[in-house]
Amino acid sequence: xxxxxxxxxxxxxxxxxxxxxxxxxxxxxxxxxxxxxxxxxxxxxxxxxxxxxxxxxxxxxxxxxxxxxxxxxxxxxxxxxxxxxxxxxxxxxxxxxxxxxxxxxxxxxxxxxxxxxxxxxxxxxxxxxxxxxxxxxxxxxxxxxxxxxxxxxxxxxxxxxxxxxxxxxxxxxxxxxxxxxxxxxxxxxxxxxxxxxxxxxxxxxxxxxxxxxxx
Amino acid sequence: xxxxxxxxxxxxxxxxxxxxxxxxxxxxxxxxxxxxxxxxxxxxxxxxxxxxxxxxxxxxxxxxxxxxxxxxxxxxxxxxxxxxxxxxxxxxxxxxxxxxxxxxxxxxxxxxxxxxxxxxxxxxxxxxxxxxxxxxxxxxxxxxxxxxxxxxxxxxxxxxxxxxxxxxxxxxxxxxxxxxxxxxxxxxxxxxxxxxxxxxxxxxxxxxxxxxxxxxxxxxxxxxxxxxxxxxxxxxxxxxxxxxxxxxxxxxxxxxxxx
Numbered sequence: 001x002x003x004x005x006x007x008x009x010x011x012x013x014x015x016x017x018x019x020x021x022x023x024x025x026x027x028x029x030x031x032x033x034x035x036x037x038x039x040x041x042x043x044x045x046x047x048x049x050x051x052x053x054x055x056x057x058x059x060x061x062x063x064x065x066x067x068x069x070x071x072x073x074x075x076x077x078x079x080x081x082x083x084x085x086x087x088x089x090x091x092x093x094x095x096x097x098x099x100x101x102x103x104x105x106x107x108x109x110x111x112x113x114x115x116x117x118x119x120x121x122x123x124x125x126x127x128x129x130x131x132x133x134x135x136x137x138x139x140x141x142x143x144x145x146x147x148x149x150x151x152x153x154x155x156x157x158x159x160x161x162x163x164x165x166x167x168x169x170x171x172x173x174x175x176x177x178x179x180x181x182x183x184x185x186x187x188x189x190x191x192x193x194x195x196x197x198x199x200x201x202x203x204x205x206x207x208x209x210x211x212x213x214x215x
Numbered sequence: 216x217x218x219x220x221x222x223x224x225x226x227x228x229x230x231x232x233x234x235x236x237x238x239x240x241x242x243x244x245x246x247x248x249x250x251x252x253x254x255x256x257x258x259x260x261x262x263x264x265x266x267x268x269x270x271x272x273x274x275x276x277x278x279x280x281x282x283x284x285x286x287x288x289x290x291x292x293x294x295x296x297x298x299x300x301x302x303x304x305x306x307x308x309x310x311x312x313x314x315x316x317x318x319x320x321x322x323x324x325x326x327x328x329x330x331x332x333x334x335x336x337x338x339x340x341x342x343x344x345x346x347x348x349x350x351x352x353x354x355x356x357x358x359x360x361x362x363x364x365x366x367x368x369x370x371x372x373x374x375x376x377x378x379x380x381x382x383x384x385x386x387x388x389x390x391x392x393x394x395x396x397x398x399x400x401x402x403x404x405x406x407x408x409x410x411x412x413x414x415x416x417x418x419x420x421x422x423x424x425x426x427x428x429x430x431x432x433x434x435x436x437x438x439x440x441x442x443x444x445x446x447x448x449x450x451x452x453x454x455x456x457x458x459x460x461x462x463x464x465x466x467x468x469x470x471x472x473x474x
Contacts, residue, residue, distance in 0.1 A: 046382060048469050066470040071384035081379030098384035144383065 001148065001180050002043060006052035012038050013049075018199065025171055025181045027191035030201035036184040037078070039201065040150045043182065044073040071098040075150035078184075080137030082128070087112075088121040090136055094144040103143065114169055115139040116162065130157040135166065142173065148180040156186070163187075167194060231256070270345065279339040286325075286348050290318055293356040300360045303367045308464040312457060317359060320453025321351050328445040333438075350421065350442060351449040354406060358450040359457050362402035366458055369394035370465050370474065377472055387466040395458045402454040406447050413443065 001022035007015045013035040020026050020043075028036045041047040042054060045066040054061045061069060074094070083093050091108050095101070108121055115135040119128065128136060134157045141149060154170070155163040171194045174181040185191055191198050234256050241248045273281060294314045298305065305313070325348055329335060335343045370377065373394055380390035413419060414436075418426075421442060425435035467473045 044382065045469055046378070046471060048471070067384060067386055070382060074384065075382040077379060077382060079375070081376045083376065093380075094383040097380050097389055140383070 001057065002182075003055040003058075004052070005055070007042065007049045007054055008051035009035075009038055009042060009047060009049045013042070013201075015039075015052075020180075020182060020199070021197060022180045023178045024196040025174060025183070025194055026197040026199060027195035028182065028184045028199045028201060029186075029188055029191050032186075034201045034203060036201055037152050039199075040075060040152055040182065040184060043148075043150055044070050044075050046070075046075065071100075071144075072146055073148040073150060074098075074141050074144055074146040076137055076141045076152060076154060078152040078156055080134060080140075082125050082133050082136065085125060086121060087117075087119050087123045087125050087128075087136060090125045091121075091140050091143055094140045098144060100144065107143070111139040111143050114142060114173060116165055116169070131159070131162060134158065138166070138170070145177075146179075148182065149174065151181065151183040153184055153186060155190075163190075270341070273341040273345065277337070277339065277341055279337075282339040282341050282344050285341070285345055286322075286352075289348060289352050290321065293317060293352045297356055297360050297363065301363045301367075303364065305363070305367070306464055309363075309367075309461060312460045312464065313359060313363060316453050316457035316460065317352075317355060320456050321348070321355050321449050324445060324449035324452055325351050327448075328441075332441055332445065346421070347442065347445070350446055354446045355449050355453040358402040358406065358454045361405070362398045362454045362457050363461070365398035365401045366394065366461050369398055370462070370472075374472060374474065381470065381472065387463065387470050387472075391462045391465070395462050399454055399458050402458075403447075403451055406450045410443055410447070413439075419443070 002018075002020040004015050004018040004020075006017075007013065028039060030036050038047065042049050043056075043061075045061060045064075048062075056064060056069065056073070083090055088105075088108060091111060092102055095103070105121060112119065112121075115138050117132060117135045117139060119132065119136075125133070125136060134154065138151075138154055141151075151170075155166055158166060167190055170181065173179070183195075234252065237252055238249055240246075241252065273285065294317050297313055297317070298310060328347060328351070329338055329344060333343065333347075338344070370391065377390045377394075381387070419439055422432075422435045422439040425438065426432055465472060465474055
């Protein structure tokens with residue numbers, strides 16, 4: 001799905017070669033400040049690499065329109081933004097931004113179930129707790145039905161029990177729907193349990209892949 | 216029509232009693248503002264006396280080149296004043312856009328006003344052209360200053376929201392739509408508010424001046440209405456041009472937020 005060749009980003013990231021397979025769960029692990037988030041941002045052109053090339057489905061991403069790429073390769077930041085309005089407004093925001101057709105309330109409720117958010121659609125989104133906001137933002141991304149999910153610590157604001165449930169749901173969802181899931185996580189345990197493929201980054205350098213890559 | 220009362224020099228001088236009164240108040244209250252009050256009074260007097268003589272010269276020597284030159288000087292001063300007034304670091308690109316928006320917005324509405332609304336002849340008659348241009352340029356300058364502050368602050372303060380929208384596949388236009396709308400709204404609101412109170416809460420300077428100089432209040436009002444609409448048009452046009460072009464300077468060709 002993604003192929004990185006001699007990619008450098010300032011003095012933060014320096015990756016000679018890296019392959020990220022499609023329709024698999026890939027976890028990126030490494031110490032804080034090692035460049036994990038930067039790697040995600042390079043994959044959907046929120047940042048542009050200073051050297052080398054990244055290929056998406058064998059096409060150099062420097063030649064792909066950034067907006068079209070981001071509608072296929074959607075990123076959820078570690079502290080996702082909650083827009084003013086209701087839970088429903090926030091769920092639909094991704095579809096509106098990416099100019100995709102809106103969905104009915106039944107589908108919205110279904111998404112809330114996937115992310116275990118038991119809140120009415122008309123609830124003011126800004127009144128939710130940190131963990132609830134994170135799940136709402138995750139629901140917003142799932143609703144967009146992208147080809148690739150780039151998730152930056154999607155469970156950082158959740159307690160251990162909810163974290164396990166949500167990641168399990170996410171893993172099941174991406175397997176059933178043949179999605180590519182690339183997730184930065186601080187938890188080696190999550191990586192070991194759910195990842196088909198683990199990338200370890202240290203000081204901006206890609207250390208080693210773990211697991212089989214067949215993408 | 217009533218006879219115009221021409222002020223004697225001692226009558227004018229007696230009006231400075233208000234400055235003395237203000238100086239007395241700040242002195243008694245212990246507010247350290249005397250220096251600014253004195254400087255402002257002197258500057259106001261000297262600037263107006265100088266402007267009076269310049270306008271007298273211009274009115275007596277009506278010439279299209281000089282009229283255009285005066286407008287250019289006013290525009291340059293207004294643009295420079297916006298750069299100074301906005302207490303933010305502005306990029307060179309944004310500065311260029313401020314100048315373009317000011318120039319295009321005020322000139323187009325001014326030309327429409329001169330040629331269509333009041334239809335003066337000759338078109339460069341400085342008695343009309345210069346004061347009307349002054350009002351259009353001055354109000355647009357205030358509008359753009361507000362718009363610049365709101366746009367720059369809006370984008371800087373909502374960086375996180377804009378980036379999140381971009382990550383969801385939004386175009387820079389959609390990602391910053393609300394901020395651009397807020398900047399435009401804040402910039403035109405003072406002009407709209409001033410229209411609401413006009414004639415009841417206060418009589419505008421131009422109209423007061425015309426009435427005091429012996430013109431019929433009906434004629435003064437006709438001019439005031441036309442001028443007010445022209446000012447609104449000039450402010451709206453300058454500000455919309457600015458915000459529409461201005462937000463783009465915060466994004467690069469890869470549609471990334473560039474701040």
